[in-house]
Amino acid sequence: MYTLHGIYTENTSFFKGNDPFDLITEYGSPLYVYNEEILRTRCREIKNLVTYENFVPHYSIKSNTNIHLLKIVHEEGLHADVMSPGEIYLALESGFTPEELFYIPNNATPCDMRYAIERGILTSVDSLSQLEMYGTLNPGGKVAIRFNPGIGAGHHEKVVTAGKKTKFGVNPEDIDKVNLLLEKYNLTLIGINQHIGSLFMNAEPYIQSTSFILEFAKQFDSLEFIDLGGGFGIPYHKQEGEARLDMQALGTKLDEVLHSFATDYGKKIQFQIEPGRYIPCESGIVLGTVTSLKSNGGIHYMGTDIGFNVLQRPIMYGSHHDIELYSQDSLPSHTLTPFTVVGNICESGDILAKDRVLPTPHIGDLIGIMDSGAYGFCMSSSYNQRPRCAEVLIESTGAIRLIRKRETFEDLIRNMLV
Ligand SMILES: Cc1ncc(COP(=O)(O)O)c(C=O)c1O
Numbered sequence: 001m002y003t004l005h006g007i008y009t010e011n012t013s014f015f016k017g018n019d020p021f022d023l024i025t026e027y028g029s030p031l032y033v034y035n036e037e038i039l040r041t042r043c044r045e046i047k048n049l050v051t052y053e054n055f056v057p058h059y060s061i062k063s064n065t066n067i068h069l070l071k072i073v074h075e076e077g078l079h080a081d082v083m084s085p086g087e088i089y090l091a092l093e094s095g096f097t098p099e100e101l102f103y104i105p106n107n108a109t110p111c112d113m114r115y116a117i118e119r120g121i122l123t124s125v126d127s128l129s130q131l132e133m134y135g136t137l138n139p140g141g142k143v144a145i146r147f148n149p150g151i152g153a154g155h156h157e158k159v160v161t162a163g164k165k166t167k168f169g170v171n172p173e174d175i176d177k178v179n180l181l182l183e184k185y186n187l188t189l190i191g192i193n194q195h196i197g198s199l200f201m202n203a204e205p206y207i208q209s210t211s212f213i214l215e216f217a218k219q220f221d222s223l224e225f226i227d228l229g230g231g232f233g234i235p236y237h238k239q240e241g242e243a244r245l246d247m248q249a250l251g252t253k254l255d256e257v258l259h260s261f262a263t264d265y266g267k268k269i270q271f272q273i274e275p276g277r278y279i280p281c282e283s284g285i286v287l288g289t290v291t292s293l294k295s296n297g298g299i300h301y302m303g304t305d306i307g308f309n310v311l312q313r314p315i316m317y318g319s320h321h322d323i324e325l326y327s328q329d330s331l332p333s334h335t336l337t338p339f340t341v342v343g344n345i346c347e348s349g350d351i352l353a354k355d356r357v358l359p360t361p362h363i364g365d366l367i368g369i370m371d372s373g374a375y376g377f378c379m380s381s382s383y384n385q386r387p388r389c390a391e392v393l394i395e396s397t398g399a400i401r402l403i404r405k406r407e408t409f410e411d412l413i414r415n416m417l418v
């Protein structure tokens, strides 16, 4: 049996009695491991966010598209937001019906749009030229429009999707041009949506942008729904005691504005949200193996097999993920050392964490990268020709289910005309 070396306590029940070493022996290293109970808990929190009756949360599947996880989210009664034909395909394959999908692309091609139209999936467009394109493809149809509420939020400038510096959303000042295009193509605007960015821990910008979009919505009399977007954050710094997003307070504030809007608008319009990260993030851990220890220029390196081909967030955004160590024997040293934890990719920037204070492990010990269930596997690659790793699900019963096989070398050349 392994010993957990870390100060991250919330997830000690994560493995439900399974030994991470057995998982690695069976499925190889590195490995994405998901916990079904945590996933279901997050779905339920989101479903019960508000008391407003006509509330339909959509899971933004871009954060994790494993079909087995999608089936669980669907079973929990969530609908889904999809952003590409590939995501539409996966959502349909996992059991979502076209009516349960909301297609929110960016810079879609006519071919992309046709894919959704032919399947009866409602599309949201986010520029005047995309509205024109949609009008030519589906004249007389129903459409939604993503507006930029002018207020953005997010953990990094790369994921702030509203405000001045972004490619997303129609500028509300262009409303006259929007109306002309709706008229030109005889389109009915049945929904408006926004998404301010990814990962807020303070809900104020979300509430502010919601107030803006609701005020703006009052000018349209054809609306069936308003979608307030995603972006709900999770605490990545749990080892430092970071607090959770206060969902209860957020729900109460939202309820106030939603009920008040419905009264003014004269009907209980449908409200949607579209969180991605919040739902699978904490249900996923990447397990990997410690492969080397060395010091250079005063820096202590802990080498592992988790390169940025496996988890891209640290190199892409400088993101923090808490780390745990798992060891089968007593450690060589319990002295805490600031380690720079690195992967096995041929780039100096391949750094998972800097100055992470950990005890010294053995070569062959395991590390767990916490909160990797969102934007983890779906952003992984086979860079340096490392086949993508396997994914397993720890079911509510504790049973292990392989939900994606490890790729093979044959997969690396599958589409090359050799
Ligand atoms: C349109 C849209 N909706 C929803 C999401 C989900 O965001 P998050 O994972 O931060 O909840 C995104 C990604 O930022 C998005 O672009």
Ligand SMILES: N[C@@H](CCCC[NH3+])C(=O)O
Pocket: 062, 159, 198, 313, 317, 374, 375
């Ligand atoms: N990939 C980002 C989030 C992007 C959200 C998609 N619009 C992350 O890992 O934090």
